[in-house]
Amino acid sequence: MSGYTSDPRIRWTEWLPWLAAIAFFFAMPEYLSLGARILIYILTVLSLDLILGYAGIITLGHSAFFGLGAYTAGVLSAKYGLTDPFLQLLAAAVAAAALGMATGAVILRTKALTLLMLTLAITSILLEIANKASWLTGGADGLSGVKTDPILGMFKFDIFGRTAFIYCLIALFIGWLVVRRLIYSPFGAMLTGIRENTVRMHAIGAPVYWRLVLVYTMSATMAGVAGALLTQVNQFVGLNVLGLEPSGDLLVMLILGGVGRLYGAFVGPVVYLIAQDYLAKQYPEYWYFGIGVLLIVVVLFARGGVLGLVDKCLQALSRHRNSAKASAR
Amino acid sequence: MILYVISVGLSVTMGLMGFINLAHGVFAMAGGYIFAAAMARFGAPFAVAVIAAFLGVAAASVVLERLLYSRLYRSGELAQVLFSIGLILVSMASARMIFGDQAARVLLPDYLRGQLHMLGRDFPTYRVVLIGISAVIIVLLWFGVERTRWGAMVRAAVDNRAMAQSVGINTSVLFMGTFALGSGLAGLGGALGADILPVQWGYPFEHLVYFLIVVAIGGLGSLRGPFIAALLIGVADTACKYWIPEFGAFLIYAATIAILLWRPMGLFGVRA
Numbered sequence: 001m002s003g004y005t006s007d008p009r010i011r012w013t014e015w016l017p018w019l020a021a022i023a024f025f026f027a028m029p030e031y032l033s034l035g036a037r038i039l040i041y042i043l044t045v046l047s048l049d050l051i052l053g054y055a056g057i058i059t060l061g062h063s064a065f066f067g068l069g070a071y072t073a074g075v076l077s078a079k080y081g082l083t084d085p086f087l088q089l090l091a092a093a094v095a096a097a098a099l100g101m102a103t104g105a106v107i108l109r110t111k112a113l114t115l116l117m118l119t120l121a122i123t124s125i126l127l128e129i130a131n132k133a134s135w136l137t138g139g140a141d142g143l144s145g146v147k148t149d150p151i152l153g154m155f156k157f158d159i160f161g162r163t164a165f166i167y168c169l170i171a172l173f174i175g176w177l178v179v180r181r182l183i184y185s186p187f188g189a190m191l192t193g194i195r196e197n198t199v200r201m202h203a204i205g206a207p208v209y210w211r212l213v214l215v216y217t218m219s220a221t222m223a224g225v226a227g228a229l230l231t232q233v234n235q236f237v238g239l240n241v242l243g244l245e246p247s248g249d250l251l252v253m254l255i256l257g258g259v260g261r262l263y264g265a266f267v268g269p270v271v272y273l274i275a276q277d278y279l280a281k282q283y284p285e286y287w288y289f290g291i292g293v294l295l296i297v298v299v300l301f302a303r304g305g306v307l308g309l310v311d312k313c314l315q316a317l318s319r320h321r322n323s324a325k326a327s328a329r
Numbered sequence: 330m331i332l333y334v335i336s337v338g339l340s341v342t343m344g345l346m347g348f349i350n351l352a353h354g355v356f357a358m359a360g361g362y363i364f365a366a367a368m369a370r371f372g373a374p375f376a377v378a379v380i381a382a383f384l385g386v387a388a389a390s391v392v393l394e395r396l397l398y399s400r401l402y403r404s405g406e407l408a409q410v411l412f413s414i415g416l417i418l419v420s421m422a423s424a425r426m427i428f429g430d431q432a433a434r435v436l437l438p439d440y441l442r443g444q445l446h447m448l449g450r451d452f453p454t455y456r457v458v459l460i461g462i463s464a465v466i467i468v469l470l471w472f473g474v475e476r477t478r479w480g481a482m483v484r485a486a487v488d489n490r491a492m493a494q495s496v497g498i499n500t501s502v503l504f505m506g507t508f509a510l511g512s513g514l515a516g517l518g519g520a521l522g523a524d525i526l527p528v529q530w531g532y533p534f535e536h537l538v539y540f541l542i543v544v545a546i547g548g549l550g551s552l553r554g555p556f557i558a559a560l561l562i563g564v565a566d567t568a569c570k571y572w573i574p575e576f577g578a579f580l581i582y583a584a585t586i587a588i589l590l591w592r593p594m595g596l597f598g599v600r601a
Binding site for chain 1: 397400401407408410411412414415416417418419420421422423426534537538541542544545579582583585586589590594
């Protein structure tokens with residue numbers, strides 16, 4: 001887990017995911033829609049990682065912000081004719097940030113089960129509203145007829161998802177820069193401190209509560225933007241972006257990748273969504289079964305997720321090498 | 330009342346043992362299936378089927394507890410939450426594979442189906458019986474936890490496990506028993522309620538929110554809390570759906586948030 005003391009400069013390996021994404025763009029043009037979806041979920045999971053992995057806020061309600069962003073963009077476009085993509089993103093960000101700040105300010109005073117319940121109740125309320133206010137949100141049928149202008153007046157959203165992919169990639173890149181900067185800053189160190197030992201952070205005079213509210217708001221904003229991206233790419237919003245289940249999905253993705261690691265948020269959604277794409281359509285039962293078993297195994301035996309396992313292997317390898325060297329001498 | 334029987338089990342595992350067990354609905358579902366299967370396939374009488382549900386779920390939970398749960402008592406909340414979500418997914422998938430998409434059908438015996446004439450009004454017999462059984466459970470549990478040696482031991486072990494061990498309480502076995510009791514109660518609730526809350530594969534997720542609300546509002550570690558919370562939630566939910574259906578479950582969640590903000594430890598919670 002990279003902390004405050006580690007070198008904040010970007011290492012060369014950190015460029016690999018981006019190279020991989022660009023290579024994907026040229027190598028598999030027929031999967032770009034799935035690719036764009038993965039990028040969006042990476043952005044969302046990244047925001048979840050910020051509050052859960054770094055600040056240690058356990059939430060079952062992260063879908064509230066994702067869904068609010070998605071619906072803000074969708075409603076503005078379909079009902080009020082606001083079709084500029086950046087204005088939609090901005091509106092979604094503002095709405096999610098406002099919700100994040102308002103709810104964060106209230107619920108972050110609690111912890112453990114109470115916090116869990118409050119986050120769950122908030123996203124459930126939003127789900128209820130989206131479901132019942134069908135004149136605005138389309139209710140259970142979802143909101144269709146979302147239109148988005150070409151980006152910068154030049155790049156239309158095409159049917160193959162080329163524009164969407166690049167667009168989401170850029171959004172994710174910006175999100176990554178922000179989060180990366182954050183976690184290597186003193187602020188990030190403070191968050192880690194709060195996660196590890198809240199009492200001690202209080203004792204050394206850190207404004208724990210305000211830091212938590214701030215990071216919660218930031219994370220909400222990012223999730224809201226990601227939601228809006230999803231709406232723009234799909235040109236549709238459904239009820240499945242709100243409530244317990246999407247929150248659970250996000251959590252599972254993060255856990256699979258590795259909590260509290262920047263790149264855990266990258267690995268998780270890739271593995272999860274690709275597996276879902278292949279398996280869920282053919283065998284929905286086995287898909288849930290597999291994910292459940294995987295989750296239990298990860299929790300019991302591999303806390304760091306996929307990246308944690310990779311880390312352990314690398315460590316074991318280097319230890320092996322060192323001992324080999326030592327015995328050679 | 331069904332909410333109460335299921336949630337009181339949750340309050341036992343979660344409150345007394347401090348384990349965030351989201352998979353509680355799984356045990357309730359299992360209870361419901363055992364109950365339905367016992368009645369339909371083996372023609373067991375009602376009472377036997379209910380007891381089978383209780384014992385079956387309790388026994389299954391002991392296995393799970395030994396194999397999986399006991400490893401997680403000391404780990405953080407996050408691990409417990411994730412683990413139980415995993416368990417929910419596995420159980421839902423298995424239930425769907427084994428029992429199919431349809432809800433399990435429950436045929437109540439004739440003597441429980443009619444109306445009961447009391448105090449000049451008619452009540453469905455089954456609901457009256459349910460309330461009666463719940464009342465018995467409440468009294469037994471309260472007596473067990475507050476007045477017996479077992480209850481004292483559990484409370485001691487929860488407050489300070491190391492201390493309890495050092496005075497010679499086998500906390501591992503104790504927790505196993507308590508967990509079995511909590512899960513068994515969930516199974517019992519699932520079985521008794523099979524007529525009212527249909528048992529199907531989506532059960533653990535669908536009702537999860539309600540169980541959690543009841544426990545959170547009622548407060549962890551108390552037996553009185555979930556009882557009152559279950560009554561409140563049940564009455565409020567029915568009233569809302571009757572008078573202002575357009576709001577749906579909205580008010581329940583709003584009330585939950587309000588109560589939790591007012592009393593973060595729940596109405597009758599003990600400060601941890």
